[in-house]
Amino acid sequence: MKCCAKYSFNGQKPSALSICCLLVLLLLGLSSGCAVNKTQNEPATDSQTQNMRIDSSHGSFELAPTVVSYAPENFSDPFESFNRPMFAFNDFMFRHILIPIGNGYQNVVPTPVRGGVTNFFSNIREPLNALNHVLQGNGSNTGVSVGRFLINSTIGLLGLFDPADAWFALKEQKATLNQTLASYDMAYGSFLVLPFLGQTDTRNGFSTLVEGVIHPLNTVADAPQSLYIQAFGSFHEFAPHAGSYEILQQQSDDPYLFFRNLYLQGVLRDAQFTEGAMPIEAFPLNPYSEKQHTVKALEPSDKEAEFTKPALEP
Template sequence: MTSTRFSLGLWWLCAILVTGCSNSAPPQHPAVTSSEKQQSQSETPSDVDRLNAGESISVETSQGKINVEPTVVAITDAQAGNDTNQLAGEVFYNDPWESFNRTIFGFNHQLYQYVLIPAADGYRWLVPAAARDKIGNAFENIREPLNLLNNALAGEFRQAGANLSRFFINSTLGLFGLFDPATHWFNIGAQKQTIADTLFYYDIDSGPYLVLPFLGPSDSRGAFSTVTEGIIHPINQLTDSPESYFLRAFDGFDDFSGQAETYQNLYKQADDPYLYFRNQYIQGQRRDEYFQYQGQQDEE
């Protein structure tokens, strides 16, 4: 029974934890003929086209305008020996499991459309933005010990010290993390580090692109990181199951609720949403790896 509850809880943890990163948010849109599409595209470029061209765009949502920055960068697979000459170049789209990934992407599409997005709309209507901000702060503070562990394992001791300071300050002066005096009073910025980031530090390849059920875009390394962090997350030390699963799910849902509408608007404009969100994810990962590598070089 314990094993079954753990498995169910872990899947629901995964369901929400990274959905904010999963760039799909799906409503169906009316069919457009090829002639109409070509005419529209010839008149004005879509937001997706502008993003792919490296431009920033503003997306109109019920919460006002949200600026979206492009993640398009000229960076290859960053695991090619950590050589700067190999880091710069064309993006390598490693997607050998595309058929499987498209199936899961379609499943996630239906989940977002009929469950998560309507729930997120109701959540934003019921809970004021200021309250949602404090909820997010509290969950980020609970995660600080995990950031500290990952930074320490990667030899990033300055960042680990910042994690420790932030956790102590925000847990006390910040009323259990509801507020962030570490940033606003002491100028100690967030230093988030995941297991995936630590594996990259040790030259572990990201592996093929992978779409996870509920979670959305990831890769082999990211999937391992997500599942492992779900097991060792500090929330599991503060509460027993199934309460810990509910808290993790709520954490992810709160994060998802603030991003769903933006990605929903982008989804509607993509000719092939699977390829668009895959490419944006992989480009973003290569960008982050590149700057992480550059940071390591500067410290040396």
């Protein structure tokens, strides 16, 4: 679970530490090469009556927590000796610091205010969405992201409101560097746990750090203020799901394996969903992509079924 800071700079020379972090993640991703191997899933047999609401990059759905409890051999984990101590550190910080603060934040800050904050952070990253759509060769979504940014930054009062969606039916089309790299057939590499950022993989971790460096906030705020703002944005995104972490954490005798398998299954499910639902205009800059030959358009009902099937059916 992501919950805190991304790295940012404002026209200043990046520190040696930040450069090393980026290079290490890039090398890890490249050295990992192919995606993690997956073997036969073995869902836990204990029944649970309380379903969880799971949010991903392609939507939300309800899921019984036990369907992601797999045997340890299901996924390769070459960095487990590093990941486990980092997971233990994050787990302590989540349960004793971030979750209590997140619950208090949810109770104290009114819903309309939290909605405005969400709109602001969504709007400020629209240039990143547009850039990634360009790199993916998706012209229509590039125009949507640019239009949303111009409308919401002006009529929407610096993005606190979303008239682009409400008045012009321009819905957010979020795109990340992680998705862009995936569109060029770069595998997600290996499972990785980063401090505060939580569960990720080498490709996604590299994407997160790079986008933190080039984030549009760096053009309107000096370091370290831009870092603080981004950290608050990540905390704001984490706060509504603070309670979900505690519930899921209690579902297994080994929370590390539980969250690793939950994360990796989500990666594989998102990849399956994207390959099935990506518009035909996608990937024109990469004509040798195998996805060119597997893309097909799905109706909304088909998308939902395709998206939830791997998680709900053993």
